[in-house]
Amino acid sequence: MDGTTQTRQIAIAYVESLEQRAWSRLDALLAEDVVYEMPQTRERISGRSAFLQFNMEYPGDWHLRVRHVVADGSLAALWLDVRVGADGQDACVWVEIDEHGLINRITDYWPEPYDPPPGREHLVERW
Amino acid sequence: MDGTTQTRQIAIAYVESLEQRAWSRLDALLAEDVVYEMPQTRERISGRSAFLQFNMEYPGDWHLRVRHVVADGSLAALWLDVRVGADGQDACVWVEIDEHGLINRITDYWPEPYDPPPGREHLVERW
Numbered sequence: 001m002d003g004t005t006q007t008r009q010i011a012i013a014y015v016e017s018l019e020q021r022a023w024s025r026l027d028a029l030l031a032e033d034v035v036y037e038m039p040q041t042r043e044r045i046s047g048r049s050a051f052l053q054f055n056m057e058y059p060g061d062w063h064l065r066v067r068h069v070v071a072d073g074s075l076a077a078l079w080l081d082v083r084v085g086a087d088g089q090d091a092c093v094w095v096e097i098d099e100h101g102l103i104n105r106i107t108d109y110w111p112e113p114y115d116p117p118p119g120r121e122h123l124v125e126r127w
Numbered sequence: 128m129d130g131t132t133q134t135r136q137i138a139i140a141y142v143e144s145l146e147q148r149a150w151s152r153l154d155a156l157l158a159e160d161v162v163y164e165m166p167q168t169r170e171r172i173s174g175r176s177a178f179l180q181f182n183m184e185y186p187g188d189w190h191l192r193v194r195h196v197v198a199d200g201s202l203a204a205l206w207l208d209v210r211v212g213a214d215g216q217d218a219c220v221w222v223e224i225d226e227h228g229l230i231n232r233i234t235d236y237w238p239e240p241y242d243p244p245p246g247r248e249h250l251v252e253r254w
Contacts, residue, residue, distance in 0.1 A: 008199070038243075039217055040238050040239065040240050040241055041241060041242065041243035041253075042240075042253050042254045043243050043247075043251045043253060044252050044253075044254060045250050045252075046252070050250045053250060054250045054251075057246075057247070057250075059246070068202060068204075069199075070198065070199035070200075070202050070203065070204045071197065071199050072198050073197075075195060075197050076197065077195075077197050077204030077206070079204070079221060090166055092204075092219035092238070094195065094206060109217065109236065111219070111236040111237060111238040112167065112238075112239060112241065113168070113169075114167055114168060114239065115168065116165075119184075119186070120170075120181060120184070123172050123177045123178075123180060123181045123184075124171065124172055125170070125171050126168075126169050126170060126171075127169045127171060
């Protein structure tokens with residue numbers, strides 16, 4: 001199994017373990033010094049223990065589904081369909097794998113809806 | 128050159144051609160029926176001609192830099208550093224390549240800054 005194949009499998013296992021609240025499985029995927037960042041809020045969580053706690057405490061009946069995963073060497077990008085009750089949102093997640101096959105960096109983007117700026121209506125359709 | 132290598136090169140060339148305003152180079156990368164979507168605003172632009180015009184008309188002195196690219200088969204994900212004057216923003220862009228080696232789908236996410244929700248301060252540092 002090459003590095004890309006391993007990275008793709010780990011990225012998918014990461015989402016599955018969150019969706020299933022399979023905390024010991026998630027724990028086994030993470031490096032002890034994993035760093036989790038959310039650039040939109042400029043928040044960082046350092047270390048496996050704190051990151052596990054963050055997910056275990058995360059409020060709401062949230063559900064994750066992988067729409068696409070792309071892996072390339074030690075880096076993967078996930079395009080997620082996230083549901084909390086009736087609300088849906090897409091997320092973009094970047095996952096990096098260290099030399100031991102463990103996740104050592106996760107970066108989450110949570111793009112929110114917004115109104116389009118004027119001036120491009122002649123080119124655009126809305127859905 | 129395998130499909131993944133080609134996809135990676137095309138994704139990088141896509142960003143380079145935008146950054147350089149190299150419109151004929153960009154034109155040559157796109158399928159005639161390319162579909163460009165921005166899910167946050169529920170906007171869609173259909174066709175190479177309209178998509179070229181959208182980029183040529185896009186206001187501001189915008190600049191794009193690839194922070195990461197991951198390619199996997201016919202799909203690539205780009206993590207971009209976008210600058211407009213002094214303002215910076217990250218973007219996540221998904222690019223799909225058709226059987227002729229042309230870009231036939233682009234999906235842009237523009238995650239905006241927001242304030243973190245309360246309740247996780249005990250686990251998080253801000254930057």
